[in-house]
Amino acid sequence: MLGSLRLCCLVLTCLALTACGGGSSENTSATSAEPKTDTRAGYFHEQESLTLNPAIKKYQDAAAAYERGQTACNEAAVKLYNKGASPRDSVKCHFRETQTMLIAIAGVRGAVGKLNGEYRTACDSRIKRFATFLDKMKASWRRVHSDWTAYAINRPVPVATLNRDARTTGKLSYQFLKGEIPALAKACYTPADRAKG
Known part of the structure; x- marks a missing residue:
């Protein structure tokens, strides 16, 4: 009888230790685990990336196509003009390419306008600068577009x-490509996200 009483006390002691977080180290770690911190706090989360990255990619593709096509576009314009084409017909390529760039810039600017999270100060400042730069770049492309329209x-x-x-x-x-985009990435994407590309 005394042996069974000791066994009962031992079982109750073990249960009490387990319930209160005592006992094995497994139970201690399970009950005293600290809450996980958000490693993305103040940085872009997945939604911001899904909003901004495709627009930036479209801009980069449009800029690369514009750069590749400029010589051919100029040569085509001269050839058409020399063959007697109207000024409007001879600069269609320039007109189309500048319009494509304006659309791409508007896409990035629209995506930036949708960013409304709570970001760290460096990211907030960079987003504002990025938006201002986009407006400046858009105005510059509009001038080029206006030049070709006038022509x-x-x-x-x-x-x-x-x-x-x-x-x-x-x-x-x-x-924009070499300075503003990398600066935004540094300020608003986590180092792990930047490492992924």
């Missing part, structure tokens, strides 16, 4: 103006 309706546009506006747009596009 198409037979309104003289000085070559110096065309060249200046094209150079400005080229510089801004380069800065």
Whole structure:
């Protein structure tokens, strides 16, 4: 009888230790685990990436196509004009390509406008700068588009103006690809996300 009483006390003690978090180290770790912290707190989460990344990719593709096609576009315009085509017909390629770039920029700007999470200060500041830069770049592309529109309706546009506006747009596009996009990624994507590409 005394042996069974000791066994009963031992079982009750073990149950009490287990219920209170005592006993084995397994139980201790299970009950005293600290709450997990969000490693993405202040950074972009999946939804922001799904909103912004496709728009940036479309812009990058449009910019690469524009860059590749400029020589051919210029040659086609000269050839058409020399064969007697109207100014409108001879610059269709330029008109189409600048329109494509404006659409791509608008897509990125629209995606940026949908970002409304709670971000860390560096990310918030970078988003604002990114949006301002997009507006500046869009204005530059509009000037180039306006130059070609004026040319198409037979309104003289000085070559110096065309060249200046094209150079400005080229510089801004380069800065966007090589400066603004990487800076946004550094400020708003976690190091792990950046490592994934």
